[in-house]
Amino acid sequence: MKNIRYAVMVALGIVLSTGCSAESDASSESTGKAASQPAATVNSSAEQAVNDKVKSIVGVEPEAIANSPVDGLLEVTAANQVFYVTENADYMMFGHMYDVNAGMKDLTEVALGQVRLDAIAPFADQGIEFKAENEKHVMTVFTDYTCGYCKKLHREVDELNEAGITVRYLAWPRAGLGTENYENMVSIWCAKNPQEALTRAKSIANPTFAKEDCDNTVAEQFVAGRKLGIRGTPAIIFDNGTMLPGYKPADVLIQEIAQTE
Structure with missing residues (x-):
């Protein structure tokens, strides 16, 4: 489980490019509207299963769980990142989801953009x-x-x-x-x-x-x-x-x- 959690946290990381890196890690603690609007309500049993699984693996409570444009796949926001979990909570997917019918619109970046705006508001x-x-x-x-x-x-x-x-x-x-x-x-x-x-x-x-x-x-x-x-x-x-x-x-x-x- 420890190795799984480490892999998940690595998958959630962001690497900066041209800039000044942090001198120390000791003191740690695009966007617009999505092309496809997910269904308003997530099945309660699926939401609970995903919530429990994410909390046990990632170590934090999900901030939001919503239906993604793909049937059976939920969009999860946790630790200010976005990833995907199947309704039965057996599979997690990290990476970006693209809408091929909307000019390869990056739907994950849309969701991440809102996370960032909420964080700095x-x-x-x-x-x-x-x-x-x-x-x-x-x-x-x-x-x-x-x-x-x-x-x-x-x-x-x-x-x-x-x-x-x-x-x-x-x-x-x-x-x-x-x-x-x-x-x-x-x-x-x-x-x-x-x-x-x-x-x-x-x-x-x-x-x-x-x-x-x-x-x-x-x-x-x-x-x-x-x-x-x-x-x-x-x-x-x-x-x-x-x-x-x-x-x-x-x-x-x-x-x-x-x-x-």
Whole structure:
């Protein structure tokens, strides 16, 4: 059972690409509407069987169990990931489901997009925001002032703003909770001018910080990112739930977010 659980957790993982990896794992804790709407109600006996099996193998309670577009196959959301289980709970499938009659639409990514949006929704007014004057989209970015790729992306915020993209930063201290890195991120979030404090921290090699403290959700933001599978920065989430692992230039981001309209 231990080996099975390990295999399942590996299957649920997300690997980031171009970006800054976490310095430590010690402090751990696209989208739109689906092409086919599943039936409203899951058979209660099947739901209980799947709930019990997932809990015993994955080690967490499913957050949601719904019918998938495939008869006899249920869509399960657990640990902020989406996978599939047969109604008799005898088989689990990890990977993405595509609707071949809708241009190979990725139905799993649709479901994952909503999971991501739900996870970051509590922080909508608790990030550090660089707002576009003519806002068309909001791009949420998990960031760390020590990350070189985050600094590179930050230098392109003006270009993103000019394209109508608001950049909303959430904190993801790569060294983990309780570290100096974490405390400095708290100081940035609690500064009198957080935008200025973050820009300064990303603009110089070895920034110093006046210790600041306030009612903040830096720890909660970090934990939310971990639960979404984030293991490095920057991690970018478009306002339709699409997640991009790692850095991309502003011109590429502008093109890709436009394709979600």
